[in-house]
Amino acid sequence: MRMTLGSTAVGAAIVVFSVIFVVVAMPALVFHPKPSDIAEPYTPQQLHGREVYMANGCFYCHSQFIRPQDWNQPGVTDSNGRVAQAGDYAYQQTALLGQHRNGPDLSEEGGVHPDDWHYAHFFNPRFVNPKSIMPQFSYLWNTNSDGTVTPTPDLVDLVAYVQNLGGKLADERYAEQLSQKKLFADAIIAPSNPQIEQIYGVKDPGQQFGDTNQKALLSVVPQKFWDLLDPVPADDRSLIDGKTVYVTNCIGCHGVLGNANGPADQFLNPYAYNFTNADNMAHGLSTSPGSLYEHILYGIKGTAMQPFGQDLTVQNIWDVVNFLYTIPNGGLTAPGGPTMSMYIQWSPSRELEDLLKAPQATPSGGSTTAVTPSPAAFREQGPPVVVRG
Numbered sequence: 001m002r003m004t005l006g007s008t009a010v011g012a013a014i015v016v017f018s019v020i021f022v023v024v025a026m027p028a029l030v031f032h033p034k035p036s037d038i039a040e041p042y043t044p045q046q047l048h049g050r051e052v053y054m055a056n057g058c059f060y061c062h063s064q065f066i067r068p069q070d071w072n073q074p075g076v077t078d079s080n081g082r083v084a085q086a087g088d089y090a091y092q093q094t095a096l097l098g099q100h101r102n103g104p105d106l107s108e109e110g111g112v113h114p115d116d117w118h119y120a121h122f123f124n125p126r127f128v129n130p131k132s133i134m135p136q137f138s139y140l141w142n143t144n145s146d147g148t149v150t151p152t153p154d155l156v157d158l159v160a161y162v163q164n165l166g167g168k169l170a171d172e173r174y175a176e177q178l179s180q181k182k183l184f185a186d187a188i189i190a191p192s193n194p195q196i197e198q199i200y201g202v203k204d205p206g207q208q209f210g211d212t213n214q215k216a217l218l219s220v221v222p223q224k225f226w227d228l229l230d231p232v233p234a235d236d237r238s239l240i241d242g243k244t245v246y247v248t249n250c251i252g253c254h255g256v257l258g259n260a261n262g263p264a265d266q267f268l269n270p271y272a273y274n275f276t277n278a279d280n281m282a283h284g285l286s287t288s289p290g291s292l293y294e295h296i297l298y299g300i301k302g303t304a305m306q307p308f309g310q311d312l313t314v315q316n317i318w319d320v321v322n323f324l325y326t327i328p329n330g331g332l333t334a335p336g337g338p339t340m341s342m343y344i345q346w347s348p349s350r351e352l353e354d355l356l357k358a359p360q361a362t363p364s365g366g367s368t369t370a371v372t373p374s375p376a377a378f379r380e381q382g383p384p385v386v387v388r389g
């Protein structure tokens, strides 16, 4: 056939319309999967959150095209390797198939983090993850006349949508976050931060220092970790490597001084842990090498402390544990970098020794560890800390 203007135009039109048919029309026509075992209908709030998700192009980077290799979500230790299924998205009108995977698969994202982590992350992803390439969505916040910020209703709904990704499994994880958060909220004793009140519309119960918080932290550590010894000897090399791990992962929340003054903390409740108290680092209930290791490996549910088991190696974690013991003596700030002369050797207090002796003991007398989340109860109440801005 001769290449004339007409035949080329017809050929081009056929190509363009077939592509549109395959890429746009076909998915809309044939993609009506049966709801999977975890799928559940969306609330109006979550549906609106999904519109915000579309409007902000989240799916360009976070495709909802399911792939078997995406089962292993960061920090989702309890999804037991469940592979995402098309039916997980059955209640969505059109599938959101982006063309890039610059960001992780979010099919099990709901309940992995508490809400405060998401608010900090959406304001600026670098606040919680210094290496993140995700754009900041700070325009989803209103700036008040006194310089504080409040989330827009759109952002509140977006968080509700994200917290539902993973359907019924997400509900269970989210309920557990809420019940664990209560454990830490009850442990907070020091003066409150007015910004928390501005952001969340509830009174901030206060910054968390002292023994009650230590007990709460310890109570979520399985007993086998309490007296676990550090297999990586602290030496200058380990301390320097540990500082690198800290600076590239932890400063957004624990701060450049190690005293929980990172940019994310204004969004967090409880704030990050303060590592600058020498007495706490030497004899704290929750600061044994094993407890620190466990908290970094698995994160702390109910707080923004995320699990680092997928990002860090065993060696990385022990190095940063070693390094944390130098912070009260200037390990972060002294120009000479962390050295062994700054290292604090932790030893158990009398109180902890008594607890360690008691078989199956829980540090706080047993009342705080047995938190049985009841998803239904928590769903009725809704998110405790967030009211529509």
Ligand code: HEC
Binding pocket: 053, 056, 057, 058, 059, 060, 061, 062, 074, 102, 103, 104, 106, 109, 112, 113, 125, 129, 132, 133, 134, 135, 137, 158, 162
């Ligand atoms: C330019 C690509 C890009 C866009 C656009 C984007 N993200 Fe991300 N997102 C990423 C990357 C990369 C990460 C991993 C690093 C991090 O945690 O910030 C991520 C992480 C996340 C996480 C945390 C996953 C976890 O638990 O560690 C959530 C939730 C998320 N994005 C939601 C969204 C939402 C909602 C939007 C739209 C408002 C959005 N993202 C837009 C790239 C993107």
Ligand code: HEC
Binding pocket: 117, 127, 128, 129, 184, 208, 213, 217, 218, 245, 246, 249, 250, 251, 252, 253, 254, 264, 268, 270, 271, 272, 273, 274, 284, 286, 287, 291, 292, 293, 295, 296, 300, 303, 304, 305, 306, 308, 320
């Ligand atoms: C998104 C914010 C955030 C990031 C990032 C973060 N943390 Fe945390 N961290 C927290 C919060 C919040 C707590 C809980 C504070 C409390 O209840 O006292 C916490 C608690 C801890 C604890 C428990 C302290 C104890 O005595 O048991 C350790 C250890 C810890 N973080 C280490 C780290 C390390 C190491 C990194 C970097 C690899 C890191 N965190 C990154 C927010 C964060």
